[in-house]
Amino acid sequence: MNKKRHHWIVRVTHWVNFVAIVIMVGSGLRIFNAYPAFARKGEIFCCYPFEHKPIPAWLTFGRWLGGARHWHFAMMWVLVVNGLVYLAFVYLHGEWRDLVPRKGDIRDSWQMVKFYAFRRKDHPHQGKHNALQKTAYFLLPIAGALAVLTGIAIWKPVQLSWLTAMFGGYVWARYWHFIAMLAIVILSVVHVFMVFAVDPYSITSMITGNYDPSLSPEARNARPFYHLFPRRATVAPTPPPPETT
Amino acid sequence: MRIVRTGRSFVSINGMDRRDFLIRGGSLVSAAFLAACNSRGPKAADKLLKYAERKNISVERKLFRHTAIDVVQSGAHDAGNKLPSYYISPTVPVWDESVRGKWALEVSGLVANPLRLTLDDLQKLPQVSNRVNHYCVEGWTAVETWTGVPFSELARVVRADPQALYVDFQSFDDDYHESWDIESAMHKQTVVAYGLDGKMLEPAHGAPARVYSPVKLGYKNTKYLTKIVFLPQANGGYWTDMGYEWYGGV
Numbered sequence: 001m002n003k004k005r006h007h008w009i010v011r012v013t014h015w016v017n018f019v020a021i022v023i024m025v026g027s028g029l030r031i032f033n034a035y036p037a038f039a040r041k042g043e044i045f046c047c048y049p050f051e052h053k054p055i056p057a058w059l060t061f062g063r064w065l066g067g068a069r070h071w072h073f074a075m076m077w078v079l080v081v082n083g084l085v086y087l088a089f090v091y092l093h094g095e096w097r098d099l100v101p102r103k104g105d106i107r108d109s110w111q112m113v114k115f116y117a118f119r120r121k122d123h124p125h126q127g128k129h130n131a132l133q134k135t136a137y138f139l140l141p142i143a144g145a146l147a148v149l150t151g152i153a154i155w156k157p158v159q160l161s162w163l164t165a166m167f168g169g170y171v172w173a174r175y176w177h178f179i180a181m182l183a184i185v186i187l188s189v190v191h192v193f194m195v196f197a198v199d200p201y202s203i204t205s206m207i208t209g210n211y212d213p214s215l216s217p218e219a220r221n222a223r224p225f226y227h228l229f230p231r232r233a234t235v236a237p238t239p240p241p242p243e244t245t
Numbered sequence: 246m247r248i249v250r251t252g253r254s255f256v257s258i259n260g261m262d263r264r265d266f267l268i269r270g271g272s273l274v275s276a277a278f279l280a281a282c283n284s285r286g287p288k289a290a291d292k293l294l295k296y297a298e299r300k301n302i303s304v305e306r307k308l309f310r311h312t313a314i315d316v317v318q319s320g321a322h323d324a325g326n327k328l329p330s331y332y333i334s335p336t337v338p339v340w341d342e343s344v345r346g347k348w349a350l351e352v353s354g355l356v357a358n359p360l361r362l363t364l365d366d367l368q369k370l371p372q373v374s375n376r377v378n379h380y381c382v383e384g385w386t387a388v389e390t391w392t393g394v395p396f397s398e399l400a401r402v403v404r405a406d407p408q409a410l411y412v413d414f415q416s417f418d419d420d421y422h423e424s425w426d427i428e429s430a431m432h433k434q435t436v437v438a439y440g441l442d443g444k445m446l447e448p449a450h451g452a453p454a455r456v457y458s459p460v461k462l463g464y465k466n467t468k469y470l471t472k473i474v475f476l477p478q479a480n481g482g483y484w485t486d487m488g489y490e491w492y493g494g495v
Contacts, residue, residue, distance in 0.1 A: 041387035074297030
């Protein structure tokens with residue numbers, strides 16, 4: 001039986017966000033490659049082990065510094081407006097309840113880790129998202145907000161010097177911008193991996209909005225690459241046929 | 246699109262089952278990504294990017310405040326000889342007096358009192374020294390002290406017309422020039438600089454004089470100045486015409 005899982009606003013903002021993040025990260029890395037370091041001229045920077053090592057070109061977007069800057073400064077508006085629409089919707093529609101951290105989340109996250117590590121047999125009971133997922137979806141907008149604020153801080157370090165100063169000055173704001181990008185990339189890569197390895201059925205739900213609860217990871221008792229395909233209906237108490245994965 | 250529900254939970258879309266859909270969809274997305282890698286982006290986006298740049302300029306000009314000044318962080322070191330030197334000529338541009346005569350800065354355009362100012366003339370005008378950041382388009386910064394005439398002082402002595410909303414800074418480094426909005430030029434940290442770190446400017450950094458302001462990215466700060474022209478309209482610039490942002494403000 002199909003259930004409505006994602007409102008169309010969530011679905012649209014999700015895919016817009018996907019395009020915006022890919023272009024912002026790619027063009028940002030191209031901009032970074034014009035000076036792949038953080039140190040002020042004549043100084044040494046403490047906290048980046050790869051100073052002056054450029055990011056591989058295939059990970060970048062925009063081809064040249066000027067082109068990447070145009071993409072970055074155009075797409076930033078899409079990212080911000082889209083993010084605000086999403087957050088406003090999640091707030092007004094009450095979906096934030098599925099996403100904000102609660103007291104039992106640490107315990108539940110630990111149970112999920114145990115389950116994924118085969119230290120627990122059954123998938124922990126969950127609401128819309130499991131505890132690890134929930135944490136990731138809660139952290140992503142925070143990393144996004146940090147990326148936007150540090151981005152503004154290095155876009156306008158003189159006109160908005162108070163903001164730049166809040167992040168420790170231009171050099172550090174640029175560093176935090178990089179770290180925020182890394183956090184977004186890590187969360188997104190893990191998210192995409194888990195979608196394919198645990199819940200590929202959620203892709204359809206992020207397109208059509210419909211989801212079949214009997215295919216949920218909890219119903220399939222699914223770990224990464226385990227029980228990807230649903231169990232056959234067991235009407236009679238016959239043992240299930242061998243799974244093919 | 247025909248969606249058929251078969252049996253208990255298998256969905257087939259146009260004859261594809263879910264597994265096919267995932268595999269085909271996945272390869273399509275990966276192919277799109279590989280094509281996008283290190284690309285310039287679709288040509289069709291150029292118009293949108295131009296539109297975004299125009300909108301960004303108006304946002305940036307609205308954000309601009311004369312009261313916003315650049316402050317060097319405490320503890321920041323001067324770049325000294327680590328300040329990169331660049332020019333577009335094949336070698337360091339040097340003003341050769343034996344060929345070109347005595348260097349003078351022409352200040353003209355929409356002004357009531359056009360002037361030709363020698364280096365001595367410039368040094369007789371009110372002088373300021375600003376220890377400020379240099380913001381390069383590439384992402385690095387460098388702290389230096391620039392000494393020179395505030396641009397606003399020059400605008401006063403030439404009696405710039407209120408119609409002059411733009412200024413073009415031109416040089417003898419090939420045809421390098423960059424035009425600015427007047428408000429950035431009138432910012433109190435914008436100077437026509439002839440000194441760097443307490444010494445006269447050297448050819449490597451734009452001698453005899455260059456414009457210097459922390460409110461603009463490095464490439465907007467024309468070195469090797471020959472002319473300052475007050476204009477009713479913007480006049481692009483060397484890097485601007487190459488495709489960098491015209492505004493280039495920080």
